[in-house]
Amino acid sequence: MLQLQTIRENQEKIVDALKKRNFDAAPIIAKILELDQERRSIQTQLDNTLAESNKLSKEIGMLFKSGKAAEANALKEKTSNLKETSKQLNEDLTAAAAALQEQLYLVPNIPHGSVPKGNSEEDNEEVFSAGTIPTLGENALPHWELAKKYDIIDFELGVKVTGAGFPVYKGKGAKLQRALIAYFLDKNTEAGYTEVQPPLMVNEASGYGTGQLPDKEGQMYHVQADNLYLIPTAEVPITNLHRDDMFSEKDFPIKYTGYTPCFRREAGSYGAHVRGLNRLHQFDKVEIVRIEHPDSSYAALDEMVDHVKGILGELKLPYRILRLCGGDLGFTSALTYDFEVFSTAQDRWLEISSVSNFETFQANRLKLRFKDNSGKTQLAHTLNGSALALPRVLAGILENNQTDKGIKIPEVLVPYCGFDLID
Template sequence: MLQVSYIRDNREQVLERLAVKNFKQVDLVDEIIQLDDNRRQTQVKLDNTSAEANSAAKQIGELMRTGKKEEAEGMKAKTGVWKEEIKKYNEELAAIEETLYQKLVLLPNLPHSSVPKGLTPEENEVVLQNGAIPELPANALPHWELAAKYKLIDFELGVKITGAGFPVYTNKGAKLQRALINFFIDEAEKAGYKEVSVPLMVNEASGFGTGQLPDKEGQMYFVTEDNLYLIPTAEVPITNLYRDVILKADELPVKNCGHTPCFRREAGSYGAHVRGLNRLHQFDKVELVQVVNPETSYDVIEQMSLHVQGLLQKLGLPYRVLRLCGGDMSFTAALTYDMETWSAAQQRWLEVSSVSNFETYQSNRLKLRFRNAEGKTQLAHTLNGSALALPRIVATLLENNQTDKGIKVPEVLVPYTRFEWID
């Protein structure tokens, strides 16, 4: 959530950055400024009336002590009027603040100055590409056929148990999943992240704190009787560990990682590009979350991007890094890098990670602050990144490493899988 003071002081810049994000409800900016004007004016009236009432209360006491009862009674009559005015101003102030709050949550985060203009994924900026694109024989199979051939994943059994988008991993497929999770967690810990295990359901306050609510409620599974949401990503519970927390400056950066299943309704997703592991309702992911000093957050996002790239390099997967354009960014992000791997059998790029800097957008909602060197509290910056999401990693590993002998397991995973080949 943006800060009202920033919107007031930087109106033109706010409008300019919202245009980069293709946000159409620009009238909201002036509505927010006007509401803040009304709030300030009402606050002044409340403060002045309260001061008069307090002063009168002291005068009444003095008049009573000096025996001037008649004057004291007259003053008491005035205080009754002031009390009514104070009540009225408090009610007006509460109504204005609620309306202002409801308007503020409708504004997305402002994109960083480096974010390119654009409306669609095709307008994202390719920052770099790494690794040779594998050349497969003409009879190469897509991952869903490889999964069936080697009995790694049973999509139909998942449909029977739950529905489409809930695969069952079997045999070496299940072991590969577990190997990847352990590898990603181990690499995160080597980079200084602390592992946490968090709930898979969150309350509305947690969803609001990280910006999933009220923006993405239609994409989240909701447990109606308990008013809980299944998490779409571990970012939500991990970041909310610090809701309503004031950290010490020397506690920054906070670096946490965690593995969870993720649950997404993916409403409206259909077609050939969602086949197999390309788009699921339940999948596993290792998430990185950092809480940092605002002065360092743009260095940190580069470090997080390099960490994810390092994982892809160790797995031997060709990849590219995209800087998302304004129209393709999430509601909450100020800057996002997407990492995509090349699917050799499908002949297309598949997104496997997003790394984002949210600046103070989440921390303002979370009331997540730190005490700076001067002893004053200020909002921290939050960042998160997938390191990595498993389904499309598994898809590209299977497709890119298929041979006549079977599927070669990347060397870095062999200590975790305890097998070199899927055959």
């Protein structure tokens, strides 16, 4: 959420910057400033009313001490009216603040200056690529056919138990899944990230804190009886560990990693492009989250990108990195890099990671602050990235490493799996 003071001081700049998202912010910004003025006016009236009431209360006390009961009682009636007025003003202030907050939630984050203009994923900018795309034989299969051939993932059984998008991993498929999770966590902890195992459900305040609410509530599974949400990513509970916290400069950087299942309704997703592991309602992911000083957050973002590059290099998967354009940028992000692995059997790129800097956007919602060395309170910067999301990484491993003898396991995973071939 953008800071109100920033909006007051930079109205035109914000409207212009958000055009890169193809977002017309002018009407909402105008409404925010109008509601802000209304709220401040009510606050002034309330402050004046309370000040007058306090002043009269002191006068009443003095009059009673002086034996002027009649004059004191006359003033008491006036203070009673002021109390009614202040009660109404308090209610008006609460309503005005709620209306203002509602409008603030509608404004997306300001894109970083390096974000390219564009309308959709077609306009994203490739900034890096690595790895060799293998040449497969004529009998090469997509991962959902490989899963059936080697009996390692059962999509139909998942439909029976739950529904489409909830696969069952079996045998070496389950072991490979577990191996990837352990490998990712080990790589992350070796890089200085503290491992945490967060809850898989969050409350409404957590959803608002990281920006899933109110923007993406239709994509989250909602447990209505308890008003809890199944997490769409570990980013939500991990970042919310420090909601309402105050740090000092010496506490940075704060680095976490965590493995969780993730749950997404993926409403409206149909077609061949979402077959198999390409898009699921439940999937496993290992996340990295950082809380940083504003001066170092973009250096931290570069570190996170390099970290994911190192993992993909060890897995020997062909991949590329895209800088997302304004039209494809997530609501809360200032700058996002997407990692995509090439699926040779499907002949297309599959997104496997997003690494983002949210600057102060989430921190403002979370009230996640720090005191700088001069004692001034500032908002921290938050960042997160997938390191990595498992389904499409697994799809890439299965498809790109298939041979006539079976599916070769990347060398780095063999100690975690206990086998080097799925046959």
